[in-house]
Amino acid sequence: MLKIVETLISKLIDEVDYPYATELFQKLSGGKRLRARLILTIAPEASTAPLLGAIVELIHAASLLHDDVIDEAQLRRGVPSVNATQGSKTAIMLGDILYSKAFSSLTAFDPVISRAVAESVTRLSVGEMMDVAMAESFNTDRDLYLKMLYLKTATLIEACAYSAAVLAGKDAQAHLTYGKNLGLAFQIVDDILDITADEATLGKPSLNDFSEGKVTLPYIDLYERLNEQEKQRLIASHGKVLDNEEKRWIRSKMDEFKIIESSYTHARALCDEAIEAIGEDVALRAIIESVIQRSH
Amino acid sequence: MLKIVETLISKLIDEVDYPYATELFQKLSGGKRLRARLILTIAPEASTAPLLGAIVELIHAASLLHDDVIDEAQLRRGVPSVNATQGSKTAIMLGDILYSKAFSSLTAFDPVISRAVAESVTRLSVGEMMDVAMAESFNTDRDLYLKMLYLKTATLIEACAYSAAVLAGKDAQAHLTYGKNLGLAFQIVDDILDITADEATLGKPSLNDFSEGKVTLPYIDLYERLNEQEKQRLIASHGKVLDNEEKRWIRSKMDEFKIIESSYTHARALCDEAIEAIGEDVALRAIIESVIQRSH
Numbered sequence: 001m002l003k004i005v006e007t008l009i010s011k012l013i014d015e016v017d018y019p020y021a022t023e024l025f026q027k028l029s030g031g032k033r034l035r036a037r038l039i040l041t042i043a044p045e046a047s048t049a050p051l052l053g054a055i056v057e058l059i060h061a062a063s064l065l066h067d068d069v070i071d072e073a074q075l076r077r078g079v080p081s082v083n084a085t086q087g088s089k090t091a092i093m094l095g096d097i098l099y100s101k102a103f104s105s106l107t108a109f110d111p112v113i114s115r116a117v118a119e120s121v122t123r124l125s126v127g128e129m130m131d132v133a134m135a136e137s138f139n140t141d142r143d144l145y146l147k148m149l150y151l152k153t154a155t156l157i158e159a160c161a162y163s164a165a166v167l168a169g170k171d172a173q174a175h176l177t178y179g180k181n182l183g184l185a186f187q188i189v190d191d192i193l194d195i196t197a198d199e200a201t202l203g204k205p206s207l208n209d210f211s212e213g214k215v216t217l218p219y220i221d222l223y224e225r226l227n228e229q230e231k232q233r234l235i236a237s238h239g240k241v242l243d244n245e246e247k248r249w250i251r252s253k254m255d256e257f258k259i260i261e262s263s264y265t266h267a268r269a270l271c272d273e274a275i276e277a278i279g280e281d282v283a284l285r286a287i288i289e290s291v292i293q294r295s296h
Numbered sequence: 297m298l299k300i301v302e303t304l305i306s307k308l309i310d311e312v313d314y315p316y317a318t319e320l321f322q323k324l325s326g327g328k329r330l331r332a333r334l335i336l337t338i339a340p341e342a343s344t345a346p347l348l349g350a351i352v353e354l355i356h357a358a359s360l361l362h363d364d365v366i367d368e369a370q371l372r373r374g375v376p377s378v379n380a381t382q383g384s385k386t387a388i389m390l391g392d393i394l395y396s397k398a399f400s401s402l403t404a405f406d407p408v409i410s411r412a413v414a415e416s417v418t419r420l421s422v423g424e425m426m427d428v429a430m431a432e433s434f435n436t437d438r439d440l441y442l443k444m445l446y447l448k449t450a451t452l453i454e455a456c457a458y459s460a461a462v463l464a465g466k467d468a469q470a471h472l473t474y475g476k477n478l479g480l481a482f483q484i485v486d487d488i489l490d491i492t493a494d495e496a497t498l499g500k501p502s503l504n505d506f507s508e509g510k511v512t513l514p515y516i517d518l519y520e521r522l523n524e525q526e527k528q529r530l531i532a533s534h535g536k537v538l539d540n541e542e543k544r545w546i547r548s549k550m551d552e553f554k555i556i557e558s559s560y561t562h563a564r565a566l567c568d569e570a571i572e573a574i575g576e577d578v579a580l581r582a583i584i585e586s587v588i589q590r591s592h
Contacts, residue, residue, distance in 0.1 A: 018422045020429065066392060070385045089366045092388055093425040096362060099392070100417035103399040107407040107414065114410075115403040121396035126314045129389040133316065 001050060005036045008054035012101055021097055024086065028061060029077035034291075035060055035160045038182070041283045042164035042175060049167055052109065055102045056117065056160050062098035063124055063156070065091045070132060071212060078203040113163040120159035127151025135213030138238045142220050146184070149217075153190075154183025174277045178284060181274035186291045188267040191216035192260055195251070197295065207247050213239040217266065218259045222250075225257040267292055297346060301332045304350035308397055317393055320382065324357060325373035330587075331356055331456045334478070337579045338460035338471060345463055348405065351398045352413065352456050358394035359420055359452070361387045366428060367508060371500060409459040416455035423447025431509030434534045438516050442480075445513075449486075450479025470573045474580060477570035482587045484563040487512035488556055491547070493591065503543050509535040513562065514555045518546075521553040563588055 013025050036053030043049040067073070068081040069088040075081060083091035099121065106114040130148040139145060161179025165172040193201075194209045195218055209216050215223075215238065223234055230253065237246050254260055271288050278284050309321050332349030339345040363369075364377040365384040371377060379387040395417065402410040426444040435441060457475025461468040489497075490505045491514055505512050511519075511534065519530055526549065533542050550556055567584050574580050 016418055016422065018425070021422065021425065066388055069388060087428075088384075089428045090425060092362055092365060093421050093428065096395070096421035097418055097425070099395060100399075100414055100421060103402075104411055104414035104418060106399075107403075107411040111403040115400055118396055118400035118403065122312055122393055122400060125389050125392035125396060126312065126317065129314070129317065129386060129393070132383075132385045132389065 001040045001044070002033060002037065002053075004050040005033065005040070005053040005057065006030070008051055009057055012054055012058060012105060016097055016101055018097070021094060024082055024090070024094055025061075025098075027079070028082070029079050030057070031060075031077055033057060034186070034287075035157060038157065038160050038179070038287060039164040039167075041287060042161060042170065043168035046164075046167040048109065049164065051105065052113070052160075052163060052167065055105050056156065058098045058102040058105075059117070059121060060156065062095040062102070063121075063128075065095035065098070067128065069095075070128065073204075075203055109163075110166065113166055116159045116163050116166075117156075120155040123151045123155040124153075127153070127155070131214070134215070135239070138223075138235045139215045140220060140223055142217075145215070145217060145220055149184060149187050150180065153187040154180050157183035157186070174279075177277040178274040178288070181270040181277075182288050182291060185267040185270040185274070185288065188217055188263055188270070189292060189294060191218060192263050192267075193295070195254065196260060201295065207242055207250065210238065210250075211241055218254060218263050221262055222254055222257060222259045225259070226253065264292075297336045297340070298329060298332060298349075300346040301329065301336070301349040301353065302326070304347055305353055308350055308354060308401060312393055312397055314393070317390060320378055320386070320390055321357070321394075323375070324378070325375050326353070327356075327373055329353060330482070330583075331453060334453065334456050334475070334583060335460040335463075337583060338457060338466065339464035342460075342463040344405065345460065347401065348409070348456075348459060348463065351401050352452065354394045354398040354401075355413070355417060356452060358391040358398070359417075359424075361391035361394070363424065365391075366424065405459075406462065409462055412455045412459050412462075413452075416451040419447045419451040420449075423449070423451070427510070430511070431535070434519075434531045435511045436516060436519055438513070441511070441513060441516055445480060445483050446476070449483040450476050453479035453482070470575075473573040474570040474584070477566040477573075478584050478587060481563040481566040481570070481584065484513055484559055484566070485588060485590065487514060488559050488563075489591070491550065492556060497591065503538055503546065506534065506546075507537055514550060514559050517558055518550055518553060518555045521555070522549065560588075 013022050016022070035056045039049050039053045039056065064076060065082055068076055069083045069091050073081050074084045081091070082094060103118060106117055127148050131152055134148060158176055158179040161182070162172050162176040165175035191209065194216070195207060197206065199206050205211070210219060223231060226234060234250070237250070271292050274288050275285055309318050312318070331352045335345050335349045335352065360372060361378055364372055365379045365387050369377050370380045377387070378390060399414060402413055423444050427448055430440070430444060454472055454475035457478070458468050458472040461471035487505065490512070491503060493502065495502050501507070506515060519527060522530060530546070533546070567588050570584050571581055
């Protein structure tokens with residue numbers, strides 16, 4: 001089924017009728033196709049599920065293109081980013097092409113679905129804008145961080161689960177909760193891996209988020225536990241390239257206060273709530289468990 | 297009627313529910329609202345015409361935000377651009393918010409309309425990407441230039457005219473031709489004014505397009521008329537900040553070969569074709585005449 005999605009993605013790109021865009025798109029790594037897999041899992045019988053999967057993968061690719069411009073990222077999934085090789089102008093426009101192509105194709109769906117997906121893109125853009133604004137200082141507001149996380153990462157996954165449930169005639173609200181929690185848990189695990197995984201696995205420097213100014217959940221939790229002097233030391237490291245001593249210090253403090261365990265507990269709670277919402281769905285349980293347990 | 301459009305634009309932005317985005321959007325100059333005026337003129341009786349007008353103005357604003365990032369423009373309609381004051385990251389995301397909000401709202405329309413508008417955004421993004429690629433060298437291909445112009449500037453206006461005709465139950469194909477030609481004529485006049493208007497009127501240096509690497513229609517036409525030595529001189533000035541002597545030389549050569557007149561003739565022919573397509577529509581004639589005759 002995922003193969004049909006890949007074929008449809010290629011077809012949609014070909015329809016744009018601009019060989020340079022096709023060429024650049026083909027060089028992108030497709031990633032795990034989590035969003036398309038989710039749709040196919042929820043609505044395996046729906047004839048339009050593969051097209052919806054292809055559309056949301058275009059949207060996801062567009063958001064990553066713009067995200068990489070914003071983060072000035074040199075790598076994406078281990079390959080050089082479009083902004084790194086072709087410049088940010090091309091990356092912005094390729095993103096706009098993918099977004100608008102996705103929206104054109106969405107018009108074939110029930111407005112309930114096209115509206116849910118389009119609204120999620122507004123939310124993820126708001127989340128991205130909040131992310132940029134929040135990286136300018138050391139944010140210690142946990143709720144604000146979680147709101148940004150929801151907007152930036154969870155809303156599209158939420159819209160996928162919701163729309164697929166609509167397609168399949170399943171409980172849309174329950175699947176919305178599942179998708180939202182899946183997205184949040186996914187991002188929290190991502191934040192954890194930025195701290196715990198080695199550089200070869202990450203394909204980028206470890207503790208990169210913090211160097212980029214992103215005060216993720218573990219850092220907010222850590223900050224709350226530190227004494228005044230240590231708090232100042234952590235703030236002083238924010239948004240800078242960290243040397244090995246500073247990385248060691250941050251990690252040792254996280255160990256001391258069991259911060260990573262506490263972030264995992266948070267992710268686990270989201271996962272349990274998601275499973276409770278959808279009940280006895282073995283395949284959806286497996287997806288969220290694999291997200292929680294992934295190591296990269 | 298245009299007042300209702302402005303109210304709806306504000307309402308759509310408020311619905312995004314992110315005060316920072318609202319604040320930035322309010323600082324943008326709304327411009328002439330050509331696209332909304334066009335829709336209201338074609339479909340004055342349609343109850344949803346003001347909403348469609350508001351949506352396409354959001355799309356137009358989004359495209360300008362991204363356009364300014366790409367051109368590294370410091371000014372837009374005489375006020376500092378968002379990328380100049382808030383940075384390009386914020387400008388990219390604000391553009392994405394406006395695009396996606398527009399697409400969400402489009403789901404309330406007949407898919408024929410929402411698809412036409414969304415497809416025009418794909419085309420304008422392709423046009424913008426071509427524009428970036430073409431600015432890297434001195435392009436002498438007239439047809440390629442006109443194709444890029446169509447994609448970048450005319451497709452959204454074309455989609456507005458087409459969609460409004462669908463709303464009003466008028467001849468959609470004739471209005472599509474009108475919109476396409478209006479967009480092309482508008483951009484050709486824009487290219488001319490970059491050469492002929494004074495800097496105070498433009499709000500930017502004159503001959504700015506050429507300095508930015510954009511070989512517009514008058515330059516392509518001029519190049520064809522120059523001798524070999526002059527051709528080399530023109531190429532050598534491409535993509536550079538021009539001193540007054542070079543500006544004088546370019547303008548004198550354009551005078552010598554009546555290049556501006558010839559570009560106006562081209563715009564005039566597009567205008568005549570547009571008028572022929574829509575027939576006895578006084579209001580639409582007035583719009584395209586005002587575009588041709590505008591001085592800024």
